[in-house]
Structure formats: structure tokens, C-alpha cells
Amino acid sequence: MNQRELFLQHIAQTSPAPLALEIVKAEGCLLYDKEGRTYVDLIGGISVANTGHRHPKVLESIKNQLDAYLHVMVYGEFIETPQVQYASLLAENLPAPLHSVYFTNSGTEAIEGAMKLAKRISNRSKIISFKNSYHGSTQGALSIIGSEYWRNAFRPLLPGISHLEYGSMEALNSIDSQTCCVIAETVQAEAGILAPSNEWMQALRKKCTGTGSLLILDEVQTGFGRTGKLWGFEHFGIIPDIVVLGKALGGGMPLGAFIASREIMGSLSEDPVLGHITTFGGHPVCCAAGMAALKALLNENLMDDLKRKEDLFRSLLIHPAIKTVRSFGLWLAVEFDTFEVNKKVIDHCISSQNYRGDINGVITDWFLFAPNCLRISPPLTISDEQIKKACEIILKGCD
Numbered sequence: 109m110n111q112r113e114l115f116l117q118h119i120a121q122t123s124p125a126p127l128a129l130e131i132v133k134a135e136g137c138l139l140y141d142k143e144g145r146t147y148v149d150l151i152g153g154i155s156v157a158n159t160g161h162r163h164p165k166v167l168e169s170i171k172n173q174l175d176a177y178l179h180v181m182v183y184g185e186f187i188e189t190p191q192v193q194y195a196s197l198l199a200e201n202l203p204a205p206l207h208s209v210y211f212t213n214s215g216t217e218a219i220e221g222a223m224k225l226a227k228r229i230s231n232r233s234k235i236i237s238f239k240n241s242y243h244g245s246t247q248g249a250l251s252i253i254g255s256e257y258w259r260n261a262f263r264p265l266l267p268g269i270s271h272l273e274y275g276s277m278e279a280l281n282s283i284d285s286q287t288c289c290v291i292a293e294t295v296q297a298e299a300g301i302l303a304p305s306n307e308w309m310q311a312l313r314k315k316c317t318g319t320g321s322l323l324i325l326d327e328v329q330t331g332f333g334r335t336g337k338l339w340g341f342e343h344f345g346i347i348p349d350i351v352v353l354g355k356a357l358g359g360g361m362p363l364g365a366f367i368a369s370r371e372i373m374g375s376l377s378e379d380p381v382l383g384h385i386t387t388f389g390g391h392p393v394c395c396a397a398g399m400a401a402l403k404a405l406l407n408e409n410l411m412d413d414l415k416r417k418e419d420l421f422r423s424l425l426i427h428p429a430i431k432t433v434r435s436f437g438l439w440l441a442v443e444f445d446t447f448e449v450n451k452k453v454i455d456h457c458i459s460s461q462n463y464r465g466d467i468n469g470v471i472t473d474w475f476l477f478a479p480n481c482l483r484i485s486p487p488l489t490i491s492d493e494q495i496k497k498a499c500e501i502i503l504k505g506c507d
């Protein structure tokens with residue numbers, strides 16, 4: 109069997125039509141396949157590779173950590189320098205009181221931890237989330253995602269959850285003194301990049317404070333510079349009680365985190381002791397990689413040029429087939445009439461065998477809850493030339 113056949117035979121499949129590209133190397137904003145083709149990566153592992161694939165500082169940090177130790181003990185027992193240093197750097201770059209970091213293995217696991225923490229602190233069970241939100245695939249995270257289609261097949265899920273209309277002022281009236289927490293993406297990603305108004309975000313913050321409900325912001329996709337600021341919530345002038353991170357947090361390695369005040373987080377260490385534990389959460393190699401990526405993001409000022417790159421994409425993506433382009437930072441949703449049209453454009457981009465020269469194609473896909481929208485969330489290091497070439501290929505696909 110060739111590699112593709114082995115993939116289909118032995119790798120558990122998540123859809124009937126996987127992309128099944130065989131990538132042999134990734135560097136910066138480019139992916140290289142087995143056939144010798146080069147692609148501009150407009151997905152970036154879904155907002156993971158914000159500093160580019162295999163950033164040299166990330167590689168160096170991983171190599172150094174490999175020479176010291178890998179896993180040595182379950183999370184929270186030993187003083188592991190990469191964890192401690194990375195948590196300190198995150199705290200330095202987050203507003204008070206978000207200074208206590210709980211590292212996990214993934215975004216969904218961080219969501220689970222945040223939900224448990226909110227229940228533990230508030231002694232309430234009612235949870236509010238929003239329609240068209242995505243928070244992960246484990247059962248707690250699945251209970252709060254905003255799509256009946258995905259929830260329905262896996263019942264029973266967590267009880268006491270309401271899914272409100274994102275951005276609706278009226279919906280905020282459902283938050284009351286029985287509400288344990290409200291969980292929202294700062295900007296809805298899989299809905300096709302849907303940003304709320306400042307007024308709504310501020311009203312949400314106010315309502316949570318007024319009812320004593322914890323505000324949990326999921327920054328798994330909005331974090332680490334994607335929106336032009338380090339954290340998405342900075343755009344709205346609010347601070348959540350718990351922030352959830354993942355994806356770019358690990359610099360290409362698996363890492364998640366939920367972050368709160370020391371006071372709130374302290375509740376997980378007693379009554380019951382070990383109230384939330386993980387073997388591999390905050391793996392030292394992942395923390396070393398993530399810290400190097402965050403340092404690179406800050407030291408190389410990768411957010412400074414973002415607005416110009418966003419505008420460049422917007423100025424090039426004009427075509428009768430494109431209904432609209434929504435964006436929030438270097439994060440764009442190109443909307444077509446239907447999924448079928450979008451899929452044709454995506455297939456053209458990926459299988460652009462016709463393109464000769466340095467770049468042969470573009471890697472892109474659609475959004476979970478907006479299948480008629482094409483995803484653009486490249487490494488923040490993408491060059492103008494790569495943007496132009498990628499847009500040229502997308503527009504050819506539109507033709």
C-alpha cells in the first residue's frame with residue numbers, strides 16, 4: 109500500500125473527503141508536498157503557525173529542551189523551568205488579574221478546565237454560550253458549541269446550557285444571578301469571522317459583573333496577534349475573568365491554557381485537592397516552543413504590519429463571485445453564494461497544477477459554520493509577494 113492508502117486504512121478519518129495532501133516540509137508561510145509542489149499556506153494550521161512554520165527560535169528552543177528533559181512528572185508537582193518561564197511571560201503580557209496559568213494539552217481541554225473552574229467558584233450550574241460558536245470536541249465543549257447539528261448526535265450532554273444570539277443586546281437579559289458563566293469567542297471564528305460591537309462586548313462584561321457570573325473569553329483563535337493586538341479582547345476595552353488559549357500558544361506544539369486570577373485559580377487545589385489534573389498538560393517541550401514563539405512575535409513586531417497586509421488582501425480580493433470579505437486583522441472570510449462555489453475555488457487553489465514557478469497552489473478551506481466562506485488566516489509573517497500570488501490563484505479559481 110502506498111502512503112495515501114495507509115492513511116485511509118489506518119488513520120481514523122474525520123470526514124469522508126479529507127484533503128489528503130502529503131506534506132514533506134513546512135517553512136515560514138510555505139508548504140511543500142511530495143510531488144515537489146509549493147503552496148502558500150493561508151490556513152497556518154488554523155491560526156497555529158502565527159510566527160510561521162518552524163521559526164528558527166522555536167526550533168532552537170525545542171532542541172535545547174530536548175537536551176534537558178522531556179516529561180518528568182504530572183502537571184503541577186515539579187518546578188519545570190519552561191512552564192514557569194512561559195507562565196510568567198504570559199502574565200507579563202496579560203492585564204491583571206489574569207496572572208495564574210493552568211496549562212493543558214489542547215484548546216478543548218482548556219475550555220473544560222475553565223468551565224469546571226467557573227462552576228467551582230460560583231456554585232452555580234447555568235452556563236450560557238452563543239450560537240455558531242466553536243469551543244472544541246470533548247463533551248463539555250461540545251455541550252456549549254452553537255450548533256444543534258453537531259451537538260445532537262452525542263446526547264446526553266451537559267444540562268443547563270443556553271445558546272444565545274451572539275451580538276444581541278436583548279439576549280443579554282438571559283444572564284441572571286443563577287448564571288455560573290458566560291463563554292464567548294471574542295470574535296466568532298467558525299461563524300466566518302463575526303466581530304461583535306464594542307457596545308455589546310462592554311454590555312456583556314457589565315452584565316456578568318452585575319450578576320456575579322464569570323466571563324470566559326475563548327481566545328484560541330483570536331490570541332497571539334491574529335487580530336492585530338496580542339489578545340482580541342484588547343479591541344473592546346474589557347478584561348475577562350478567565351481567558352482560554354490554544355493553537356498558536358504552543359508555537360506549533362500541542363498546548364492549551366486557561367488563565368484567571370490567583371484567587372480564582374486557587375480553588376482547584378483544595379476541596380477536592382487535585383480538582384483538575386493532567387499528566388502531559390504544559391509539556392516542557394511545548395512550553396519551550398510556545399515561549400520562543402511568543403518572544404518572536406513580540407521581538408519581531410509581527411503585529412505592526414498587520415493592518416497593511418489585511419488591506420492588501422482586501423484590495424486584491426475583488427471579483428463578481430465574491431459577495432463580501434469580512435476581516436478582523438490578518439484573518440479574513442471571503443464569502444461566496446454557496447458552499448459549492450466556495451468548494452470549487454478551494455479545490456482550484458489546492459490542486460493548482462497549472463501554476464508554474466515558485467508557487468504552485470494555495471492551501472485554504474472553509475469555516476465550520478460558514479461553509480460558503482473561504483478561510484484566510486496565514487502566518488503573520490506572510491510577504492506581500494505571497495499575498496499577491498495567493499490572491500491571483502484565488503481569483504483564477506473564482507473565474
Ligand SMILES: Cc1ncc(COP(=O)(O)O)c(C=O)c1O
Binds near residue numbers: 219293326
Ligand atoms: C475558538 C476555538 N476554541 C476551542 C477550540 C478547540 O481547540 P483544540 O482543537 O485544540 O481542542 C478551537 C479549535 O478549533 C477553536 O477554534
